[in-house]
Amino acid sequence: MNEVDPTQTQNVAQKRPFFRKRWMGSALGVAIIILVTFLAVRYAPPEGEANNTTGDLPETPTVTVTNLLDQVNLKHEVDFQGVHITLSQAMLATHFSNDRKRAGTYTVRIMAQTKNNGSQAVGIDYAQLLDLILPDGSKVKSKYISIKAIQLPDSPQSGFFDFPVNEQVPLADLKLQFDEHTIVPLGEG
Known part of the structure; x- marks a missing residue:
């Protein structure tokens, strides 16, 4: 009879688990790569013509107005400290969805477009300068201004x-x- 050397049997038995462990490790690695690839394809931001870091196209949120009480279209143009300012509309409402600073029961919102036609940047501190004059002559300071204080040449803002x-x-x-x-005066157009 052929006798098998017990040391050879042990070596064969030891090699099989090692081979199985190595195969399982490789299979696990391939599975992780497939999972990561699937998640990247499925959930990565879409390619677009945006130049931001996520690749998402910029969104302009829709502003909702709660309880619009009055609205006046304006056609006023003012040149102030080198900036041409066009006032296009005034609204009175209880709330605007993009109103970041709540104060008062109502909000008067005046829509404006600005443009610096000069060759140098101009800074206007609208928050400190602007006052709304009420019918009784009292003045109200602005609570929120979306137009930037710095106005670059040929860069219109709305x-x-x-x-x-x-x-x-x-x-x-x-x-x-x-x-x-x-x-x-907002009443004269």
Whole structure:
């Protein structure tokens, strides 16, 4: 009879688990790579023509207005400290969805477009300068301004000036004051 050397049997038995462990490790590695690839394809941001870090296209959120009480279309143009400002609309409402600073019972929002036609950047501190003059002559400081204070040459901006008021006021009776000499009545278009 052929006798098998016990040391050879042990070596064969030891080699098989090692081979199985190695095969299982490789299979696990391949499975992880497949899983990561699937997740990347499935959940990665879409390619687009956006130049931001995620590849998502920029979204302009829709602004919702709660309880719009009054609205006036304006056609006022003002040149102030080298910036051409066009006031296009005034609204009175209880809330705007993009209103980041709540104050007052109501908000008067004045829509504006600005453009610096000069060759140098201009800075206007709208928050410190602007006042809304109420029908009784009292002044209200702005609570939120979406237009940036720095105005670069040939870079138009669109945005708004928000003012808090505690009672309903007719928009046609209001005035927007930039400084002592630049006052724009909202009622005259």
